Amino acid sequence: MTLAVLISLFLILVIYLLIAPIHLYVDTQNNSYFIQQKGIVKASFETDKEEIFKLKMKVLFFKFFIYPLKKSAPKKFKKKDQLVPSKKQKQGFGFKKGLRLIKTFKVKTLLLNIDTGDCIKNAKLYPVFALLNYKYGGFNINFDGHNRLVLHMQNRPISIIKSFINP
16 A cells, blocks of 8 residues: 555656746846756856856755866776777767757747947847837847846756657
C-alpha cells in the first residue's frame, strides 16, 4: 500500500515538473532578470560589490549564491595512458531544431521603449514602431534618453522535449 502511494506521489511530481510553466523575465529599468518554475526553482541575476554579478538560486526552501565569473583553482590531473578515442560524428544542434525550440516559447509581455541618441534615427524608427504598435503593441520611441525593455516569456518543459523529439 505504501509503495503504491510513493509511486503515485512520484508520478504526480514528475507530471507537475513537465507541465508547470517556466517563466523568463527581463526588465532593464528595475534590473530584474530571472528564470523560474513556480514553487520549485528560481534563478536570478543580481549585482555584487566584489564580482560583476552573482546568480541567486532558490531551490525549494534553500537559497544560495553562485559566482560564475570567479576563477577556481586549477585542478592537477595525473597523466594516464590514454587510448586514442575513436572519431564519432557529433550531431549538431542544427538550425531547424533551434527554430522549433524558439517556436515553443510564448511571449506574454514585450515592451520596448528606446532612444537611439540621434533624433534623425528616432524619427526614422517612429513609423516602424507605429506599425508594430498597431499590430502588437508595446513599442515606443522617445526623445528623452530613456531606454527600457520588458520581456516576459513562458514555456513548458514538455513542449521543449516535444520540440526535440518530433521532426
